[in-house]
Amino acid sequence: xxxxxxxxxxxxxxxxxxxxxxPFLIVVKISLSTTAIAxxxxxxxxxxxxxxxxxxxxxxxxxxxxFTFLTQDDLYWKAYLSSLKIAxxxxxxxxxxxxPIAYGMARVPDExxxxxxxxxxxxxxxxxxxxxxxxxxxxxxxxxxxxxxMWLGVISSPLHIMNTSKAVYIGIVYTYLPFMVLPxxxxxxxxxxxxxxxxxxxxxxxxxxxxxxxxxxxxxGVIAGCFLVFIPALGEYVIPQLLGGSQTLMIGKVLWDEFxxxxxxxxxxAVAVVLLVIxxxxxxxxxxxxxxxxxxxx
Amino acid sequence: xxxxxxxxxxxxxxxxxxxxxxxMLILIFYSFNESKLVTVWAGFSTKxxxxxxxxxxxxxxxxxxxxxxxxxxxxATVLGTMAAITLVRMxxxxxxxxxxxxxxxxxxxxxxxxxLSLLLLFxxxxxxxxxxxxxxxxxxxxxxxxxxVVSSRLLTFDRSLEEASMDLGASGFTTFRLVTLPIILPxxxxxxxxxxxxxLDDLVIASFTTGPSSTTLPIKIFSAVRLGVSPEINALSxxxxxxxxxxxxxxxxxxxxxxxxxxxxxxxGERV
Numbered sequence: 001x002x003x004x005x006x007x008x009x010x011x012x013x014x015x016x017x018x019x020x021x022x023p024f025l026i027v028v029k030i031s032l033s034t035t036a037i038a039x040x041x042x043x044x045x046x047x048x049x050x051x052x053x054x055x056x057x058x059x060x061x062x063x064x065x066x067f068t069f070l071t072q073d074d075l076y077w078k079a080y081l082s083s084l085k086i087a088x089x090x091x092x093x094x095x096x097x098x099x100p101i102a103y104g105m106a107r108v109p110d111e112x113x114x115x116x117x118x119x120x121x122x123x124x125x126x127x128x129x130x131x132x133x134x135x136x137x138x139x140x141x142x143x144x145x146x147x148x149x150m151w152l153g154v155i156s157s158p159l160h161i162m163n164t165s166k167a168v169y170i171g172i173v174y175t176y177l178p179f180m181v182l183p184x185x186x187x188x189x190x191x192x193x194x195x196x197x198x199x200x201x202x203x204x205x206x207x208x209x210x211x212x213x214x215x216x217x218x219x220x221g222v223i224a225g226c227f228l229v230f231i232p233a234l235g236e237y238v239i240p241q242l243l244g245g246s247q248t249l250m251i252g253k254v255l256w257d258e259f260x261x262x263x264x265x266x267x268x269x270a271v272a273v274v275l276l277v278i279x280x281x282x283x284x285x286x287x288x289x290x291x292x293x294x295x296x297x298x
Numbered sequence: 299x300x301x302x303x304x305x306x307x308x309x310x311x312x313x314x315x316x317x318x319x320x321x322m323l324i325l326i327f328y329s330f331n332e333s334k335l336v337t338v339w340a341g342f343s344t345k346x347x348x349x350x351x352x353x354x355x356x357x358x359x360x361x362x363x364x365x366x367x368x369x370x371x372x373x374a375t376v377l378g379t380m381a382a383i384t385l386v387r388m389x390x391x392x393x394x395x396x397x398x399x400x401x402x403x404x405x406x407x408x409x410x411x412x413x414l415s416l417l418l419l420f421x422x423x424x425x426x427x428x429x430x431x432x433x434x435x436x437x438x439x440x441x442x443x444x445x446x447v448v449s450s451r452l453l454t455f456d457r458s459l460e461e462a463s464m465d466l467g468a469s470g471f472t473t474f475r476l477v478t479l480p481i482i483l484p485x486x487x488x489x490x491x492x493x494x495x496x497x498l499d500d501l502v503i504a505s506f507t508t509g510p511s512s513t514t515l516p517i518k519i520f521s522a523v524r525l526g527v528s529p530e531i532n533a534l535s536x537x538x539x540x541x542x543x544x545x546x547x548x549x550x551x552x553x554x555x556x557x558x559x560x561x562x563x564x565x566x567g568e569r570v
Contacts, residue, residue: 004470009391012381012441019438026422080365097317100310107307116311118550123318126542127499129516129523130535135322139329139525144324177318235408237502242523252410256502257487259414270420272411282407 031269032062042266048236061074066270075270080278083251086165087233090172094229095222097173098180102221103214105181106188117185131175139243141166163245165181171239176232180225187221190213220293227249227286234282235275253276301418322539328331329532334413346533352531359518366429366514370436371493377437378444379486385445386452404442412439413506420507427509435507443496444489451485 012013033042069077105116123131138144139162161167166266191214199209237252244250251271309314329347333340350356381401404412416435420427459481463473479486501516522531 005388008380009384009388009397012377012384012445013393015377015438015441016397017379019416019419019434020400020404021396023419027411030418068335080350091511097314100306101314102302104307104311104314107303107536108311112552114554118546119315119318122543122546123322125495126322127516127535129499129501129519130325131540133519133523133527133531133535134325136523137532138321138324140527164338174317184365227413231406232408235410237408237410238520252408255410255414265418268414272414276411277409278408279408286406 027269027272030266031066032064033266034063034065035264035266044187066266067274069267070270070274075249077250079251082249082276083234084278086168086172086229086248086250087236090169090176090233091226091230093169094180095175095226096283098177098225099184099222101177102181102184102188103281105185106191120178120185120283121179128175129238132171132239135167135171135174135243136162139170151152162243163247165244165248167243167245168240168248168250171243172229172233172236176229177241179228183224183228184218184221187218191217220289223289224286224293227282227289231279231282233288234279315493325532326536326539329529329536331529331532334529346529347537350530350533350537355513356515356530356534359515360515362429362512363515364542366432366436366504367494369496370433370497371440373433373437374441374491375444378441378489379448379482381441381445382452384450386449386558401442401445404439407439409500410506413503416503417506425484427507428512431503431507431509432514433503434511435503436493436500439503440493440496443492444486447489447492448482448485451482455481489503 030042035042101120105113105120108116115147136143139144141158141160141162143162145161148153149155150158161170184192195213195217196209200206235252236250237256240248240250240253241256246255255268255271255275258264258271313470328339330342330344331339332343332345381397384400413435416438417427420431425431453553459477460473463477464470468476492493500514501518501520504514505520506515519531519534522528
């Protein structure tokens with residue numbers, strides 16, 4: 001029994017240590033190294049054959065130069081700020097689009113709900129890449145949106161949306177919409193409608209009963225949805241690469257280029273470490289929110 | 299909630315679902331376009347599908363993707379289920395906090411960081427990159443998703459069933475095989491499906507961990523669409539969307555029938 005327990009625990013444990021923890025420590029270590037023209041393209045490398053002396057020698061060569069470099073070159077902090085701005089604004093836009101959908105879904109007759117839920121979840125199972133790609137033909141200068149608007153006579157020359165940050169906002173709202181709709185729907189679905197009726201009976205208008213009763217009751221769903229969109233949007237690579245063009249600066253793209261185009265591993269690793277430090281705050285807040293919700297339910 | 303739909307609800311639902319589905323429908327529509335120019339309609343044709351079927355690099359990439367997805371999701375299901383049982387049933391053991399941290403962290407880790415860190419590991423230990431390394435990478439992040447799905451099922455089911463089985467003399471493993479596994483099986487299956495889809499879908503981690511010899515379908519699609527919209531990719535997208543839609547719709551019909559059957563049985567039970 002004890003052996004079985006040991007096997008059960010240690011197999012996934014060791015797997016994660018070897019393929020999650022150790023790789024991450026390697027990133028931290030390389031972020032403290034300096035670029036070199038060699039294979040691998042950085043120094044120092046840890047030589048365990050020299051024992052303790054080798055280790056001490058290795059430690060003394062580590063430096064924070066890459067992190068100082070990140071603060072000096074304005075490309076990097078601009079990319080971080082622009083990622084934060086794009087992630088925050090697109091989270092807000094997603095909320096504005098998702099809330100009315102979730103609200104409508106919570107009010108349709110019971111027999112429609114499984115179908116609507118399925119329709120919200122279905123895009124999640126289809127390829128992310130294809131859903132982003134679908135917008136390329138719509139948003140380009142000679143794309144369908146511009147053709148349609150010009151046919152309507154709303155505009156006389158095409159709007160430039162493709163290869164700007166506007167296209168990135170549209171892409172994020174579109175691909176992450178299910179993550180926002182589902183938690184808000186779950187919160188609204190649990191709500192007791194008699195609370196709204198009570199508010200209306202006591203003289204509140206429909207609108208003020210929404211503001212004072214429904215919205216606060218769905219707060220947890222809104223918070224969960226916002227984190228579920230904000231956290232992945234911050235490190236997004238595919239959407240800015242395909243829709244944002246060269247002008248849209250996002251940190252995921254900078255990391256990719258630093259590694260693949262510039263082959264600067266230490267700087268790419270430092271970019272990754274800083275991104276993770278920025279992400280820790282929303283992740284911890286999200287965890288707390290989830291825990292509070294679970295405690296409130298049990 | 300109230301069953302009265304206002305005009306506002308109807309409008310927001312229609313606009314919302316139009317927003318979700320129009321881009322995909324447009325993609326499907328233009329995959330049957332005769333013209334190579336994707337925004338000009340020039341008559342119905344299935345020639346892009348024929349061309350796709352003869353495009354050997356695409357077929358090879360699809361085969362690589364399928365191999366990676368099946369192997370990584372199966373391995374991830376085994377590891378993820380073990381991890382879920384460890385988290386929910388094994389109580390305290392040294393390093394438990396680190397373990398649960400390592401289960402949840404990959405869920406929120408940006409793909410670029412996961413990809414970069416795994417690539418640096420593979421280089422450090424001198425492992426040749428290819429199908430095998432992509433498979434290792436996909437197993438690692440999808441086992442965490444499987445473990446979350448399975449542990450939520452483990453948390454809600456009645457433990458007295460397991461205790462009863464043990465009291466009646468079954469060993470731990472027999473109890474797992476005959477009692478626990480059948481109960482958590484739906485969660486294990488959805489975990490496998492989730493892992494499979496995540497693997498099919500992944501571009502970033504596969505790009506970091508692959509070598510020059512093996513290309514997956516998302517990598518192939520990505521390098522093609524960077525150059526702009528192409529009708530062949532539209533045809534491929536249509537095929538992928540159709541497969542997923544058929545799968546999801548039939549899965550929901552099956553579960554709906556199961557719920558109806560259960561309800562009927564409950565009603566009959568009440569009558570008796």
